[in-house]
Amino acid sequence: xxxxxxxxxxxxxxxxxxxxxxxxxxxxxxxxxxxxxxxxxxxxxxxxxxxxxxxxxxxxxxxxxxxxxxxxxxxxxxxxxxxxxxxxxxxxxxxxxxxxxxxxxxxxxxxxxxxxxxxxxxxxxxxxxxxxxxxxxxxxxxxxxxxxxxxxxxxxxxxxxxxxxxxxxxxxxxxxxxxxxxxxxxxxxxxxxxxxxxxxxxxxxxxxxxxxxxxxxxxxxxxxxxxxxxxxxxxxxxxxxxxxxxxxxxxxxxxxxxxxxxxxxxxx
Amino acid sequence: xxxxxxxxxxxxxxxxxxxxxxxxxxxxxxxxxxxxxxxxxxxxxxxxxxxxxxxxxxxxxxxxxxxxxxxxxxxxxxxxxxxxxxxxxxxxxxxxxxxxxxxxxxxxxxxxxxxxxxxxxxxxxxxxxxxxxxxxxxxxxxxxxxxxxxxxxxxxxxxxxxxxxxxxxxxxxxxxxxxxxxxxxxxxxxxxxxxxxxxxxxxxxxxxxxxxxxxxxxxxxxxxxxxxxxxxxxxxxxxxxxxxxxxxxxxxxxxxxxxxxxxxxxxxxxxxxxxxxxxxxx
Numbered sequence: 299x300x301x302x303x304x305x306x307x308x309x310x311x312x313x314x315x316x317x318x319x320x321x322x323x324x325x326x327x328x329x330x331x332x333x334x335x336x337x338x339x340x341x342x343x344x345x346x347x348x349x350x351x352x353x354x355x356x357x358x359x360x361x362x363x364x365x366x367x368x369x370x371x372x373x374x375x376x377x378x379x380x381x382x383x384x385x386x387x388x389x390x391x392x393x394x395x396x397x398x399x400x401x402x403x404x405x406x407x408x409x410x411x412x413x414x415x416x417x418x419x420x421x422x423x424x425x426x427x428x429x430x431x432x433x434x435x436x437x438x439x440x441x442x443x444x445x446x447x448x449x450x451x452x453x454x455x456x457x458x459x460x461x462x463x464x465x466x467x468x469x470x471x472x473x474x475x476x477x478x479x480x481x482x483x484x485x486x487x488x489x490x491x492x493x494x495x496x497x498x499x500x501x502x503x504x505x506x507x508x509x510x511x512x513x514x515x516x517x518x519x520x521x522x523x524x525x526x527x528x529x530x531x532x533x534x535x536x537x538x539x540x541x542x543x544x545x546x547x548x549x550x551x552x553x554x555x556x557x558x559x560x561x562x563x564x565x566x
Numbered sequence: 567x568x569x570x571x572x573x574x575x576x577x578x579x580x581x582x583x584x585x586x587x588x589x590x591x592x593x594x595x596x597x598x599x600x601x602x603x604x605x606x607x608x609x610x611x612x613x614x615x616x617x618x619x620x621x622x623x624x625x626x627x628x629x630x631x632x633x634x635x636x637x638x639x640x641x642x643x644x645x646x647x648x649x650x651x652x653x654x655x656x657x658x659x660x661x662x663x664x665x666x667x668x669x670x671x672x673x674x675x676x677x678x679x680x681x682x683x684x685x686x687x688x689x690x691x692x693x694x695x696x697x698x699x700x701x702x703x704x705x706x707x708x709x710x711x712x713x714x715x716x717x718x719x720x721x722x723x724x725x726x727x728x729x730x731x732x733x734x735x736x737x738x739x740x741x742x743x744x745x746x747x748x749x750x751x752x753x754x755x756x757x758x759x760x761x762x763x764x765x766x767x768x769x770x771x772x773x774x775x776x777x778x779x780x781x782x783x784x785x786x787x788x789x790x791x792x793x794x795x796x797x798x799x800x801x802x803x804x805x806x807x808x809x810x811x812x813x814x815x816x817x818x819x820x821x822x823x824x825x826x827x828x829x830x831x832x833x834x835x836x837x838x839x840x841x842x843x844x845x846x847x848x
Contacts, residue, residue, distance in 0.1 A: 349750070349751030349752065349803055350728070350751060350752060351728065399766075407660040407661075408640075408660055408661050408662055408663055408664075409659070409660060409662075409663070409664045410664075411663075412638065412663035412664045412665070413664045414664075446665075447637045447638050447663055447664075447665055448637055448638060449637070449638045449639065451638075452638045452639075462638070462639065465639075466639060496635070496641070498639060499635060499636075499638070499639050499640055499641035500641045501639060544573060544702055544703070545699070545701050545702055545703075546631065546633060546643060546673060546675050546701045546702070546703055547701075548633060548641045548642060548643045549631065549643040549645075549675065549701040550700075550701050554699070554700070554701070
């Protein structure tokens with residue numbers, strides 16, 4: 299079964315943000331989520347969503363499962379499970395989706411995948427239990443709202459990050475189309491490091507890089523403890539970004555790209 | 567003489583190594599279009615007062631390329647194809663984020679591995695030879711920011727007209743379609759179960775035909791109703807949206823006004839359809 303995904307009116311998102319700033323900024327996010335879900339329960343939310351059919355759906359089983367996930371192992375495992383569910387679904391096709399002309403589920407196009415009105419609806423209302431469980435103790439509004447688009451903001455939004463990490467790793471030509479997702483979600487810190495900088499804009503190269511990290515002989519990049527701040531990875535990234543000023547990395551082929559990364563790793 | 571931290575001479579108007587001879591790398595956007603779901607942006611590059619790069623460009627050792635960035639998670643290189651100094655960027659709007667903003671960075675980049683020496687570069691770079699791999703930049707222009715205002719607004723208000731399918735066996739009371747104007751969000755057009763499939767097929771084959779044949783009639787009908795009884799429509803989202811943009815509550819005084827604003831809303835649909843048909847048959 300599926301249900302419609304709404305888009306919140308921009309004026310309503312602003313109103314909620316103002317309310318958070320004035321009454322909830324010193325409280326934990328869970329207080330705010332509880333408050334708004336009580337206040338706009340059932341039909342009371344409808345005047346605040348955009349009219350018209352936007353053609354977006356979420357599998358209701360997926361929504362139920364994401365809302366009821368809990369921490370097993372690390373927080374990154376939790377996010378990985380939620381990310382897989384949201385993108386891949388749980389057996390009936392994509393978890394959040396549009397439909398093609400034959401009614402088949404297809405991934406969101408870029409407009410919807412970046413429409414902050416939709417993602418705010420999901421984080422604050424439809425998937426609010428996940429947001430509350432996962433980020434309820436936080437007092438950071440980035441863990442509730444997204445107002446403008448940037449890699450850094452997408453990477454920090456509770457729901458958009460789940461979708462986008464899967465979208466970045468998604469390769470329908472692989473046997474497991476999300477094969478690289480567990481590599482990216484090795485830890486939360488690693489995921490953030492990879493996705494928040496501009497090099498993540500090169501989706502193909504990001505997948506090559508994750509392939510590189512997946513190879514056991516290169517695992518030293520990932521073997522440091524997160525608390526050490528991934529020194530090697532950070533150094534590698536700095537060198538990588540510097541190389542992007544010399545090479546137009548988005549124009550390189552896989553072989554050339556991997557030889558550049560190999561050379562950079564030797565210098566770390 | 568200004569030497570920036572470039573590993574070999576780069577022609578750039580702000581951080582370059584060709585200041586002594588006054589060389590420049592300039593770009594012009596000479597065409598921007600939006601059609602058939604595509605953004606099309608055409609740029610032309612011009613190297614002024616620098617013969618070495620110009621010659622390399624003609625020989626195809628370097629190419630004019632434009633790096634396109636769009637937040638979040640989009641970066642792509644478009645290279646010259648027809649002429650070495652021109653790049654055509656074509657992007658399906660569904661591949662671009664809802665902000666519809668691009669950053670374009672024009673560059674000249676190496677197409678092959680080569681040895682590069684340029685006696686026109688500032689001293690001391692002019693004296694050295696550099697081994698370069700493919701995809702290294704030899705010239706760079708400042709970023710050009712580009713913002714389109716498209717599609718977001720359409721979704722913002724929802725579709726103006728919604729086609730609704732009647733249950734099997736039921737037919738519209740008023741012939742081919744019933745037009746409901748009292749819904750707060752959209753104009754709702756109800757058609758029979760069978761006709762709905764025909765409309766869907768027509769939409770697939772030719773959206774412009776549908777826009778002309780169906781939307782034109784529906785909007786004409788709706789605007790006529792607003793002209794006659796504007797008070798009946800105040801407070802309805804779809805009518806308010808039309809009023810905000812086209813002033814329908816005040817401007818509609820006669821049948822001619824109705825025709826004129828229908829034409830404005832649908833952007834001359836008949837001529838558009840004729841042009842489309844002529845181009846398609848060429």
